[in-house]
Amino acid sequence: MQFSNRTGKLIAVGVVREGAVASDEFRRELQREAHKWRTSELISAEQYQQLAEQYEFATLETAARDRFIMILLGLGSILIGIGAITFVAANWQALSQTVKAGLLFIAMLMCDLSGFGLMNRVGPNDRWRRLGQALLLLGALLLGANLALMGQIVHTSSTRYELCTTWAIGVLAMAYGIRLPFLGMLALLILGVGYWSALWDMVWLQNSLLGVWTLQIMPLLVAALFIPLAYRCGSPLLFALSAIAINSSLMILILDVGRSLPYWIDALVLILPFALLWAYDDTLWLFLGQQLQRLPFLRPRRRASRQTAMEPPTSSRRTAAESDDERPFQPVARGLMLLSLSLIYWVLSFRDAWLASASRTFLESPLLWRNSGLVMLTLSLLAAWTVGAWIYLGWRQQRPWRLDSLSAIVLTFLGITAGLFWLTFAAGPLPIFATTVMNVLLAVLSLGMMREGLGAGTRAPFWWGLVMLTLQILSRVLEYETGLLVKSLVFVVCGVGFIVVGLWFEHYVRTLRVDTP
Amino acid sequence: MMPPPSKSRWPQLGLWAIALPLLLQTLLIVAVPLQAAMATLMGTTVILRTVPVDPYDPFRGYYTTLRYDISQRGVLSTLDGWEAIQANLDPPDTPQLLRPGQSFYVVLADQTQVEAPSATIVGEPWTPIRVTRDRPRDLPPHQIALKGTYRGDRIVYGLERYYLPEAERLDLENRIREAQTGTEQPRFFVEVRIGPLGNAVPIALWLQGDRIEF
Numbered sequence: 001m002q003f004s005n006r007t008g009k010l011i012a013v014g015v016v017r018e019g020a021v022a023s024d025e026f027r028r029e030l031q032r033e034a035h036k037w038r039t040s041e042l043i044s045a046e047q048y049q050q051l052a053e054q055y056e057f058a059t060l061e062t063a064a065r066d067r068f069i070m071i072l073l074g075l076g077s078i079l080i081g082i083g084a085i086t087f088v089a090a091n092w093q094a095l096s097q098t099v100k101a102g103l104l105f106i107a108m109l110m111c112d113l114s115g116f117g118l119m120n121r122v123g124p125n126d127r128w129r130r131l132g133q134a135l136l137l138l139g140a141l142l143l144g145a146n147l148a149l150m151g152q153i154v155h156t157s158s159t160r161y162e163l164c165t166t167w168a169i170g171v172l173a174m175a176y177g178i179r180l181p182f183l184g185m186l187a188l189l190i191l192g193v194g195y196w197s198a199l200w201d202m203v204w205l206q207n208s209l210l211g212v213w214t215l216q217i218m219p220l221l222v223a224a225l226f227i228p229l230a231y232r233c234g235s236p237l238l239f240a241l242s243a244i245a246i247n248s249s250l251m252i253l254i255l256d257v258g259r260s261l262p263y264w265i266d267a268l269v270l271i272l273p274f275a276l277l278w279a280y281d282d283t284l285w286l287f288l289g290q291q292l293q294r295l296p297f298l299r300p301r302r303r304a305s306r307q308t309a310m311e312p313p314t315s316s317r318r319t320a321a322e323s324d325d326e327r328p329f330q331p332v333a334r335g336l337m338l339l340s341l342s343l344i345y346w347v348l349s350f351r352d353a354w355l356a357s358a359s360r361t362f363l364e365s366p367l368l369w370r371n372s373g374l375v376m377l378t379l380s381l382l383a384a385w386t387v388g389a390w391i392y393l394g395w396r397q398q399r400p401w402r403l404d405s406l407s408a409i410v411l412t413f414l415g416i417t418a419g420l421f422w423l424t425f426a427a428g429p430l431p432i433f434a435t436t437v438m439n440v441l442l443a444v445l446s447l448g449m450m451r452e453g454l455g456a457g458t459r460a461p462f463w464w465g466l467v468m469l470t471l472q473i474l475s476r477v478l479e480y481e482t483g484l485l486v487k488s489l490v491f492v493v494c495g496v497g498f499i500v501v502g503l504w505f506e507h508y509v510r511t512l513r514v515d516t517p
Numbered sequence: 518m519m520p521p522p523s524k525s526r527w528p529q530l531g532l533w534a535i536a537l538p539l540l541l542q543t544l545l546i547v548a549v550p551l552q553a554a555m556a557t558l559m560g561t562t563v564i565l566r567t568v569p570v571d572p573y574d575p576f577r578g579y580y581t582t583l584r585y586d587i588s589q590r591g592v593l594s595t596l597d598g599w600e601a602i603q604a605n606l607d608p609p610d611t612p613q614l615l616r617p618g619q620s621f622y623v624v625l626a627d628q629t630q631v632e633a634p635s636a637t638i639v640g641e642p643w644t645p646i647r648v649t650r651d652r653p654r655d656l657p658p659h660q661i662a663l664k665g666t667y668r669g670d671r672i673v674y675g676l677e678r679y680y681l682p683e684a685e686r687l688d689l690e691n692r693i694r695e696a697q698t699g700t701e702q703p704r705f706f707v708e709v710r711i712g713p714l715g716n717a718v719p720i721a722l723w724l725q726g727d728r729i730e731f
Contacts, residue, residue, distance in 0.1 A: 166549070
């Protein structure tokens with residue numbers, strides 16, 4: 001009985017991951033299990049051998065060591081790169097600026113070319129490939145040193161943002177060329193450093209093209225530059241980082257401009273990043289591509305341009321084959337959404353967050369971009385995309401529009417949150433009511449995540465829900481200075497409540513069929 | 518449909534995969550000093566009065582932030598032509614500090630040449646005489662137009678940083694401090710070169726008559 005469950009799960013996971021490179025953890029577990037199956041003669045030695053070949057058990061022992069070597073090489077490259085940048089910053093006069101520039105440029109070329117050569121070698125020798133990747137990482141950092149040196153030579157007054165943007169573009173081009181996701185992450189990191197520093201020294205920005213305008217459309221820029229790369233490399237991590245970058249820069253715009261909008265629009269745009277993340281669907285790209293191809297007048301030119309934009313989603317689904325799932329990145333986006341939503345709920349569950357005095361200084365600080373059409377364009381484009389994505393989410397072929405239960409619940413959550421914002425904006429602070437609603441939402445969300453985590457057999461949502469719930473209880477205990485007797489009563493009531501919910505849920509599970517998506 | 522992925526996890530990449538990105542990176546590197554190089558090669562040397570402050574940039578090292586007489590709105594507002602451009606610089610109802618800045622030109626004149634046309638004393642500051650919205654043409658030889666960008670009450674010329682070697686930085690700081698606390702009027706100037714389009718690049722510092730260039 002126990003065996004069949006476990007085997008079923010393992011094989012199911014194996015089927016899902018077939019074609020993709022299975023994780024070390026899974027392969028190790030499979031190796032252990034397969035060994036047991038062979039000794040208990042559930043499978044023959046041949047079958048074991050086949051499994052061993054398919055999942056490369058032989059390389060399991062070396063995998064950890066190889067990864068360690070990779071980390072050492074990568075760290076080495078990063079340190080050398082930082083050394084080069086610091087060398088530029090020292091502005092050492094014993095070498096003339098021309099010699100320094102020549103040396104640094106040649107070093108960059110050498111690193112990139114040799115790294116490319118090593119990485120591009122045919123043959124199974126992974127060792128050189130790893131060294132090649134490390135050299136390419138070093139080359140990307142040396143590009144920054146070169147750019148910084150050039151700026152230093154001519155005593156440029158351009159800000160860090162302008163340096164970082166130029167640098168990120170160069171690294172990004174390299175990442176596209178040789179399809180290395182970690183170079184994309186490096187480019188995103190550099191861009192992020194520039195972006196956040198630009199918010200501080202925006203007054204000094206020299207170039208309007210690279211300056212204020214790009215800051216105002218940053219969410220769109222990141223989406224256009226990095227999401228296709230994430231598909232091209234089939235890298236969920238790069239997708240997650242891009243999604244964080246898009247939504248945090250979007251939030252900056254919303255927090256700034258939202259205040260000048262009517263209350264109900266402000267309340268709605270405040271939940272826009274969450275709605276955007278939840279509704280993200282990989283297949284929407286494919287769908288849009290198909291729709292565009294149907295438009296006759298757009299065919300010759302738009303199709304070509306669309307193809308470059310759409311190319312990663314359509315082709316990489318087959319080539320990269322990160323997962324045979326139709327939607328490789330949707331779970332990532334949804335996970336991020338739940339993570340950030342629960343954090344926001346936690347922050348807003350404090351009473352101070354809803355008190356007038358706490359929010360006044362923030363709300364009265366001057367607007368950065370009140371009259372900017374570009375900000376409005378960015379917001380409306382992303383809002384339109386979000387609405388479209390939600391419509392697509394409930395769209396069924398030849399059936400009426402209907403959301404799946406999970407998405408409907410999330411939509412309700414977002415609706416309640418927006419309604420609460422609107423009420424606060426329109427009627428002034430409502431500390432008691434808003435705090436209560438937020439606490440209920442946070443508790444339900446945490447419990448829901450735990451439930452989903454248990455149902456889907458994945459640990460992360462379960463543990464995150466548990467952590468958030470514990471955090472919430474601890475925060476409430478520490479926040480309110482009430483008598484111990486009252487506290488004790490609250491704990492007992494909460495405990496009884498949980499037990500009742502648990503028993504009800506148990507009953508519910510027995511009597512009803514629960515559909516887990 | 519795409520052909521099925523090849524057995525190898527790492528398809529071999531063509532040479533363009535490295536050549537194109539490298540070309541772009543090289544262009545980016547060359548583009549940084551391009552404008553400054555043009556100003557240096559084709560420009561005119563001008564001396565400006567300044568006040569230094571000292572920050573640090575982790576990528577490009579120590580620099581001194583230079584603020585000029587003409588960086589202050591108060592100084593510019595005494596010049597000819599200010600009324601004409603002021604309306605453009607201050608559109609009503611805009612906390613416009615962070616919009617792309619409005620650009621204008623400051624005309625500078627070499628006073629020593631006005632007083633004694635044959636003298637060519639370097640190391641004396643030029644003085645601003647008027648401001649215009651459009652780039653002035655046909656200026657007399659002892660005058661030149663410098664392009665500035667207006668942001669709120671601050672005016673930026675692209676001349677705000679002078680990078681200093683780490684080794685000489687403290688020494689220079691001390692000299693600046695001495696000059697500022699001394700009895701004599703501090704004479705701290707920046708030598709810049711202004712290109713044909715009004716873009717400028719800082720070349721050297723002048724401290725109490727000594728020229729310092731890095």
